[in-house]
Amino acid sequence: MRRTPDEGRRQRRGGPLWRYLAALVLLPLVGVVVLTVAAAQARAAEVAGAERAEVAVRALALLDAARSGVEQEMIPALTLSIVDDPVAAAALGLPTFFLRAQEQAALDEAARARTSTDAALERLTGNPVAAEAAAHAAEDVTKLRRAYEGRRLGIEELHLRFLAVSNDLMAAQAAAAVAATSEGVPVATMRAVSDVRTVAQLAQATARQMPLFLGSLLVDDQEQLIGSRTAWETAWMDYRDAQRRMDTLSGEPLREAWQEVRASDVVADLDGLFARGLAGEVRNLALPDLVVALLQSQERGTLLAGLVGTAVEEARSLVEADRARAEDRLQAVLVMGAGLLAGSVLGAVLLGRSVTRALRLLAAQATEISQGSLVEVEADGPREVRTVSAALGSAVAGLRRIQDQAQAVARGDLDDALLDEPLPGPLGEVVHASVRAIVTSVRQREELQFALAHRATHDPLTELPNRAQAVTLVTSALHRGRRSGEMTGLLYIDLDGFKAVNDAHGHAAGDEVLRAVAARLRAAVRPGDVVCRLGGDEFVVLVEPVHAEHDLLDLAERLIASVSRPVAVGTATATIGASIGVAVSRDGGTDADVLFAEADTAACRAKAHGRGRAEIFDETLRLQLAEQAELEAAIAHGLAGGEMHLVYQPVVDVASDRLTGYEALVRWDRPGVGAVPPDRFVPVAERSGLIRDIDRFVLGEATRQLAQWRAATPVAPGRPEPTVAVNVSGRHLADRRIVADVAEALEASGLPARLLVLEVTETVLVDDPAAYDHLTELRGMGVGIAIDDFGTGYTSIGQLRSMPVDTLKIDRSFVASAEPAHLELVALMIRAAHTFGLTVVAEGVEEQAQLARLRAEACDRAQGYLLSRPLPAVEAGALLRRDALAAPAG
Template sequence: MDRLRPDTVPFAVMAIPELEQLFGEPALPAASTGTARLLVVEDDPLLAQSLIELLAHPHRSFEHARTVGEAIATLKAQTFDLILLDYRLPDATGLTVMEWLCDAERSETVIIVSGEVSPDAAIGGLRRGAHDYLQKPYHPDQMRRAVDNAMRKTELERANERMRHQLEESGRLHRHLIEHSPDLIYTLTPEGRFAYVNLRVESLLGFRRDDLIGQHYDKLLWPEEHRQSRDAFRERRTGARAAANVEVRLRRHPVTDGGHEHGTPYITVMLNAMGMYSHNKDGNVLQPRFLGTYGVARDISDRKHAEELVAYQAYHDQLTQLPNRALFQDRLELAMAQAQRRGATLGVMFIDLDRFKLVNDSFGHTEGDKLLRAIAARLKNCLRRGDTLARQGGDEFTALLPDLSSPEDAATIASKILQELREPFPVAHTEFRATVSIGIALYPRDGNSAEALTQHADIAMYKVKSRGRNSACFFSAEMNVEHMERVTLERELARAVEQGELELEYQPKYSLSRRRMVGVEALVRWRHPQRGLIPPSEFIDIAEESGLIGPISEWVLNEACAQMARWRDMGYEQLQLAVNLSPRDFDRDNIVDDVCNTTQRHSLPPSSLDIEITESSLLRDTEGVARKVRQLRKQGYGVSIDDFGTGFSSLAYLQKLPVTSLKIDRSFVRELDGGNNRHPIVSAIAGVAHGFGLHVIAEGVETEQQVYALRAMGCDEMQGFYFGKPLPAAAITARLEQHQATQQGPSVFHA
């Protein structure tokens, strides 16, 4: 029989007097009466000390190692009963210590303690013989139980080790070990009936041993076991061909409580079995005679459960318990192979939540996680039995729709999802109406690979986003062309930033009361070598998504401030400069320092610069934006809210954000034509601005009627085509010189 590994024990230890009677010498004392030695391998001294204090016991001593090298050096010098091993150490992972223990044939019990969320750490530790795996942060009672169990395991292993040595001297001990083995040990007659089974069968399976003797082994096998497992249980072969490490399911005796069965109906064991033979001499030839089967079955149910849990976590999203990206990919590839054989159609949906970041920013990630789980449940209820809903990550989901009779089936499911989400979700102490953008791709029409189908569904989803969200659409070849053009434009934009293809134009701002130009707004343009002048509306969104907006904003700020310094040197010291910053710019911690450093580099007073932020910036991270706005105002810079009234902000933001100006969006100004001299939103914005002591600026002014209407509602500063289109710096300089020559602003402001 192969030598049992240390983790094959733990034997139920007999009473000490019984051992003394068997061997005629003092038995091995229980480890609890001596001092157990523990090694804590942890690079954080405070955490190590707290762990030692948590596990302190009069019969325990502790050593501490901070690195893998220090741990191995300590282990070379002395032995321990238990090692508490951190997974992530400064010089290597704890698996290196596990490998050293294995190579050195050491018997220390190991508990791995790790902050790793990946299942690889747990799998690696368990495969290398770790007794247990605890994930940080752990509960103190969890750690105590794990250590107590491990110490008991060590105690049992030591007792078993001594028993095995004494087994050579005592046949009586052999019988005792068999009876008290943690493994199920049995022998079968040639007909497959139990001739012997140890007591372990009673605690393991719930069957009385006496009731099994003489019964066929099929009584214990789970009915669904395959033929190979049945043959292994009644093994006839010996030597290398005998059954080894075969997983078999054994039936447990039903346990009833109040007429209802409870507990697991079967356990999984690792079976090792071989045939037993006697050899009779027939002349000069030894003839083997089959006596039956000898087998050992070890309960591995806990290990199987742990492996299944690790496998489940590797292929499922931990928040929603839905399949993750990897499992979705596997199922999609299988469904495509089946659809190809049958000539069938399947669909892939890419589902993205609209405005989900608003929930995280407003109510916190805990409420956001609750909302994601609730949305996942509703989405799943909208799908058919054979469909698969998966979470790609963040607020993105995918759905696999096999066996579609027509594209309309997918459209019906999408409509059902949109309808289902109309019912608001409870979030914190309020309600949130969630909407989604859904893109749909069909196989084989839209792609012949899982990657292509998912990508095309994603492209279709972004098309829905661009059209206003809360809808669904199918992928088309034209969308792919648009997507490729967008990818090309992104690549060329990165080159444009590096090669200086960006340039600035400046749109004048006029004051009616002062009858002159009082400022300019810097507007970025892209002069493409082949496409010509590209307006910001065609590339700013790409810049924000690709991360290029940071370098672009830095260039705009520096270039505009340099030009402003030149105008001030020419004597136009009262001119104000406005520069737009993207919401992404306010994600940077150093944005305030960048603004300050740029104005200082060009010797501009902060009061000459106005930073314009969009209303959507207020929704990204209210506290973070407010803090940075306060820092800018404290340094003396002006801050304006662009497109005020078009977003979701409330007047409460104006109390948190010490802004200096509000800009009326051109969409409201446009409605002042056609005899409509008053507009309720424009009047409200002007009233709010005056109430808070803020400047109010109207943009997009194009007609004289709009000018008079805005002036009547209390708006003094304006910009738009009526006063002048965005112009290069030289043209603005010429206009400033013209106004200076006349010593007054013109009575008619438009260019």
Template sequence: MADLPEQRERRSTSLRTRLLVLVLVPVVGLSVFASILVVHRFERVRAAQDAVHQVRAAVALDAVRARIAEEAIPLVSSVELLDLDTGGQAPGDGDALAADLRDLFGQATARTDATVAQATADPLARPQVLAATERLAAVRASWGAGDTASERETSNRQLFDKYRYLVDGLSEAVDAHLATAEVEGGGDTGLEHALADLRRTARATTLAGEEVPYYLGFLSAPAGAEGASRQPFLRSWAGFQIASEDITASGQARVRSGWTAALAEEPTQVVDRTLAAAVASGSHEPPSSAVLVSLSSAVVGRDDALRSVLDTAATQAVQAAETYRADAYRELVKYAGATGLLLLLSVGGTLSTSRSIGAPLDRLAAAARSISRGELVDVAVEGPPETRVVARGLGAAVASLRSVQAQAQAVADGAFDDEILRRPVGGPLGGVVHASVQQILGVMRDRELLQEEMAHQATHDALTTLPNRGEALARIDRALRRAHRTGERVGLLFLDLDQFKAVNDSLGHVAGDAVLRTVAHRLRQRVRGVDVVARLGGDEFVVLVEPVQDVEGLVEFGQALIDTVSAPVPLPGSAESQAVIGASVGVAVSRVGAGAGPAESGEAADTLLQEAHTAASRAKDAGRGRVEVYDDDLRQTLAAQAALEDGLRRALAEDELVLHYQPVTDLRTGLVGSVEALVRWQKPGEGLVPPGVFIPVAENSDLICDLGRWALRTSLAQLAQFDASGGPGAGLRVAVNVSGRHLRSPRLVDDVRCALEASGTAPDRLALEITETVMVEDDAAWARLEELRAIGVQIAIDDFGTGYTSFGQLARVPVDVLKIDRSFVDSEDPRTVELVRLVVGAARSFGLRVVAEGVEQVSQVRALQAVGCDTVQGYYFSRPVAADRLPAAVTGCHEVFEETCRLEPAG
């Protein structure tokens, strides 16, 4: 048993050898037979190629032959008929007929030379053409050769024979080439017919070229030799007639029709009539000189007509030869291809047979080794039945492993919807693996859903599901980039809801959320499908529109959005409960066009959003419920405000600001106990800038906080100087205005402490004036005011009566002083006076002091005294004055009070 594998190897090798021998025997025989066929076809192609060359050479030589024959006619005519002794010069210089024949001879020689030049281009015909050219040159040179007139006459008389011998030689060469072509054609019917037509046509044109020279020889024959010279003429004439009939009877259609047409042409008719008449009459008398010249000219025309038929026959012969060659070449390619294919198949079959036994086993072993290394290779099922059984088993194992690999790869790639993950894997192991994969898929799908939800939450508002501020900016940026490429414009509408805070305050945040969701839904329903609605936060929304056709359309669209939003909003919990809000809309349109990117043109998403927000703020300031456009006027206004803001910032840095003080007079004593500090801007080169110009600009920026800090520090420092100087200014209290932005700043308390500590002023000598609206709208401000009161600072409500503070709220607001707005003081309406009385009475009830602003007339002083007002300030007592004039103003207020007391009350 130990040598069994070795025996099997010997049997395998022996079988391969036998199979190889069995296959190689027919392969070798087939190769030999196919080689013989290919060689035969190759020889046929070579012969066909040679036939083409022979036909072309024959055509070239026949063209030279025809031109030489034409050349002989006028020359022979001049010699035979005119009997000229030119002495080597052109014949007949003084004779008209000689001149005409000389011209014809010159034209003929020119045509001959041109034809010779063309014929030498054929490599096969070139040696014979060159030889004929040398002989032609000798013939031309022999014209008029000799020392005596008799010798020259004899030489000239021999010209016709010389031309004839030259033409006959070329005709024999043409026949030889055509005969060779017929032999090389090897029995091709088309080529044989074409060559036969060519030979018949060439024979006929040769005979046609001999007729006129023989006729001229007959006319110039000496007396007694007419019969001998007439016989060649008659043979050539009869030979042409027979050859012509042979063409019309046996030639192919194109040659027959062409030959018939050539015979019908006028030059041919002239020649045929002249020669036929000569044959019929047998006359030896030469024709007139005019007839002779006409005959010489007609011969050229007839030869050209017959030559065109010869060209047609030659073209047919060349085409037939080319066709024969192409057929032979196709057969060569076909046989060679078939032979090569058969050889390739035979060799492939031999190799396949030789390897059909051992190769399958080798491949199976190689596959098994690869699988053992973890490589999942294909297992070919081939070879003997036993090998196929093993291959199928190994292939099934590989297929199962591949299914497991494919499912694992799909999970790794995140392709959770791949069909492969739904296919179970066969076998117990496959079932466990498939169950594990399904469990992993469940976990990963849950994670993907969570990630998608988180991504959506990161870019969308949770309450309205609209895109949030970050997503809105991203979409605006993409729209601007598209506009940059297309040259179109982008529009942005900024919606700021009106009265929304009142809904929150009066109905609660649940109602406010319902209003926001309804507004979002209405906006989505109102816009186009391509427009984008987003919520920036709070009660602010934007609508992105692209492309924009015109600004007027955006304004109309903005008004439609206002109408949509302003409809009553049903509230949850009650069918009758509704909220009524409004909206102010700001419109901004991009200025980006094709050719400049957003960054290059200064256009960016946040810039466009800021412009729309600015326009919305302008709409709110203009009365709400309207649409404003960020146009060039607004842009210029903002530019002016920006310039003013820069100047104000520089004024703070370069100490251009000053404080003016307006005294507050006690209506009971006439004394001034406090002043209000008012900021003024002493701009170099311009003088005082009115506070109504720069204060609003400062309030729209952080400069108002800097301005407030400066006013605190400066006013308290000035109090210290007044105290040090003594006099009327000593011991005064000061009131400083604090803006809403500064009040909301967490630094306010520290700013006040620092100013008090720096000046050493007692806190109770400082009063901070806060507008009623700011205090009511900001809950955090109350706590900050409580903290300031805790350190001793007084708090005053400025412009009281213009806001929302009710008398009931005075008991709990953290204030010490009420400053009645000048609009109440200036009114003469009795109801307004009564209202002032109520304010004063309510203030006393809650322990608050009252200051009336804007007092400018004595009647106002009397009215305020009548209602029990504590103190007043206004132009009646003193205008705001600089610090150095304040002591005098304090004294002046007391004097005005004393004067007022001495006046009798009016009425």
């Protein structure tokens, strides 16, 4: 790889190696000095922090002494207030001589407590952590003493003022503890400081108990009593909570000391007294009990003060140890810095000798790699140079792996295990992610292609090969049979009673039955045989090779028995059957379409002979199939040669006998044969697909003829225009081209869509969702929809509400019947249709009595031989003209 001129200039501007080596000599020396100074400063800061922590711990001890003194001074002060308050003295039931004695004792105790408090506050003035708090406390205590000495404060206010001073000192203690632990002290020291706070909090809570307890005994007023009791209960809960926190003490000696204090008789007696007082069992105290309680309270305070002193001493010893260790570390840093400085000078000299050769070698290898040669990198020289060499070697190895993965992708080897190996570093991650994305994209494309191919060749409901794939498989089997000379068999399976399952249980149940049938067919055939679904309720089984025809019949019987077993559909059970047609190709010379047609013909004969059986295609069926093929060809020829025409049967208004429209019927006059009945050629056209061509012919001719009559014979104003009805087969209606065929016929003729009526059978509406959707779209165009032969299928009257239909045509079998049940059914159909806004047309009216009944039931329209036979176009047009002339003017 060639370097650009800029790269060459940059390389030439680089300094010589000796300059860098000189820098390597100087930089470590400077670094050692800087690091030594920084480390020494850090150690000095650590020493200063330890000293500040020591000062804070001392402040913590002095603050606790001051707080203890204030709380000790509170008891005699409160005692003096009680002595001067006759109400309080009376509440305690104390004699006068005892009060005078307690007064002097209180004065002595107050003087002693003052001395202790003042001494602690005086010592705090020189401590920077607590000096300010000590000054505020000294000022507050001085004011408080003046107030209670002058007897200017009540008992409760005096108590609250003392508590305020105690709280301020306790807050100062908390601040001192924070200051002691904020200097980065070890965990053990932090725990010791925390122990001091815990013990101090217990001492404070203990000191407050006796005043509040006595206060709860002195109050007579109910409201004051409630407040005093509440304060006493709160103090008791604080005391108990402080006791529980003592269980968290970290120092073992301190825990042992606490356990001794806790187990003392003084603490036990006072806790028992206060617990009884909290329960309301102590209303007042006798003089001896009061004296004992006060003495015990002072003794307990002394014990806890000693416990605080123990905690402070332990914390102080730890802080002093921390300071000593910090000073030792500072001395070690200074010594180590001097040693490092000397060692750096020596190391720089040695490094200068070894690094030059290693760097030159590394530079040469890096140059080769930059030019695209993935050479092996030699690691030599100092550790740092070896590290760079190893890193460069790793980079080369990574590039080799990238190269290998790129080559694997290029040759299409997507399953190579190398592609799953990650690549090192951020660049490797990006490259490997790109490689994986390419591999994933290619695999997804292959999977999508496979899925699309599978979808194109398989039925989505049963996952069986579909009709197109079945033809392909049969064709391939026939080719193999032609080469091997073996027989190939095809079983055409047509389910019996499947429509009844749809009608009785719904289409979802029908789908479940089809899946069950598919599973049973797969389970019943040999591993090499193939089951396919052609559509609807039709299946085929391709069998190869076939050893004898009776083997196929045996298989067909087994399939019939398997399919005929009941199928669980939700909570219900459905039962169907199967009719099977068997066709055999003996040498593979048969065409696939022919083999399908033979099997289908045999299945039709099985159905015609009673269903639930198997028939094999024989010579008789071959003749029938040949006749059918000949008839199909003749139908196609007749459509192309103009042999088919339409006749029109009039549809008459029952009430007025006026003409309302026609039903267009196809007729075939076959040369040399004569008129071919519709029931002869229409079923053949249905099976072959020619029915769509016939439907298109009828649509085009009927719409053209009515448009011509409409132009020649205008309808009188105010009268409805005649319509033309065209029968559309289910096969055509399911074809997506039906909508376009109708639109093209209307556009070619110019006939308004509202004058065209499409007649369909019930089964088309019920069985084929696509046909249903197409009818909805056609109705949206304005075309009328009629249900033909209503009553012969499985449609319930209630379904009429949601169907896309406008007209109901009652089958001729109901119209012609004189049975009372049929007469009532006809009346019910008419009323239901009118309820849903449908027009009713009765088919096959041949007698006056039938017409009279229809008129009596308010049937809208009728058609039949009584009214008119189907007429050629000329006569039908003349009938329309006569009807128009007979219409009353205006």
